[in-house]
Every structure is written in structure tokens, then in C-alpha cells.
Amino acid sequence: VTEPRATSEPRVVPEETPLTAPYWAAARRGTVLLQRCTDCGLVWHPPAPTCPAGPAHRVEWVEASGRASLVGATSVRHAVHAAVADRLPYLVALVELEEGPLFVCSLADVDEEQLVRGLPLTLAPGPTPGGLVLPVARPAAGADAAGPALPA
Numbered sequence: 001v002t003e004p005r006a007t008s009e010p011r012v013v014p015e016e017t018p019l020t021a022p023y024w025a026a027a028r029r030g031t032v033l034l035q036r037c038t039d040c041g042l043v044w045h046p047p048a049p050t051c052p053a054g055p056a057h058r059v060e061w062v063e064a065s066g067r068a069s070l071v072g073a074t075s076v077r078h079a080v081h082a083a084v085a086d087r088l089p090y091l092v093a094l095v096e097l098e099e100g101p102l103f104v105c106s107l108a109d110v111d112e113e114q115l116v117r118g119l120p121l122t123l124a125p126g127p128t129p130g131g132l133v134l135p136v137a138r139p140a141a142g143a144d145a146a147g148p149a150l151p152a
């Protein structure tokens with residue numbers, strides 16, 4: 001009996017539902033969509049069936065600017081699933097989108113020493129090793145590391 005290779009394990013993938021289908025379709029086209037309330041102006045993520053401020057409010061999809069700033073990040077050094085064992089270590093970030101919502105995503109093209117609160121980021125969907133298209137944050141062009149260092 002041979003042990004299955006880590007890379008042959010199925011990936012843990014987000015479930016696409018009727019509610020989230022517009023989000024995933026846009027990601028595959030290279031854009032991030034957010035829900036916005038046309039009655040009160042609130043913007044939120046992840047997608048919800050109604051406006052969090054009023055169930056009778058009308059909801060529309062809007063394209064995110066892609067501008068965001070770093071709130072926090074962690075380096076994942078232990079595989080939480082066999083399918084990601086071949087990717088260690090990798091960075092997961094909590095970012096604040098320009099439109100307001102907080103967003104959890106991968107963080108790429110940055111050294112841990114550069115991670116400071118408020119680091120300007122660009123968020124854009126990109127292909128992942130598992131074949132999914134997921135939003136990934138990268139330092140914005142010309143981004144300065146001017147904020148306080150994140151706690152280790």
C-alpha cells in the first residue's frame with residue numbers, strides 16, 4: 001500500500017451557489033464584484049441575500065476598485081489540509097477594501113519583513129495552483145512601508 005501523495009488530495013474549494021455565482025463569474029473574468037445597497041449605500045462582503053441594514057433594500061453588484069490596505073497577515077507554516085502541504089509557507093491576509101468591507105485572501109509578492117498595517121495593496125483575481133481563480137493581494141506599485149509593523 002502506498003501513501004497517497006499530498007498533491008493528489010482534493011483541494012478544499014469554495015462552494016458556488018446561486019447567491020455567489022455572479023462573484024465567481026466575475027473573478028474568472030478578472031474582476032472582484034461586491035454587493036452594494038441602492039437604498040442605503042452600504043457595501044459588504046461576502047455576498048448576502050439581503051442588505052444587512054434592511055431586508056427590503058435593493059441590492060446590486062458593483063466592481064471593486066481593487067485598492068485595499070493591509071490590516072493583518074499570518075504566515076501559514078503547517079498544512080491545515082493535505083492539499084496545501086506542497087504550498088507551505090504561504091501568506092494569508094486580512095485586507096480592508098477601499099469600498100469598506102474586510103476581505104480575507106492570499107498575499108503574494110511580498111516579504112514578511114515588509115508587512116506593516118496600512119500597506120497599500122492591489123487586489124485582483126488570479127489563477128491558483130489548484131485551478132481556481134481567487135482574489136490575491138499584492139503590494140501596490142510604489143507602496144511604502146510606512147505603517148506600524150504587524151505583531152509577529
Ligand SMILES: [Zn+2]
Pocket residue numbers: 037038039040041042051052053054057058
Ligand atoms: Zn441597505
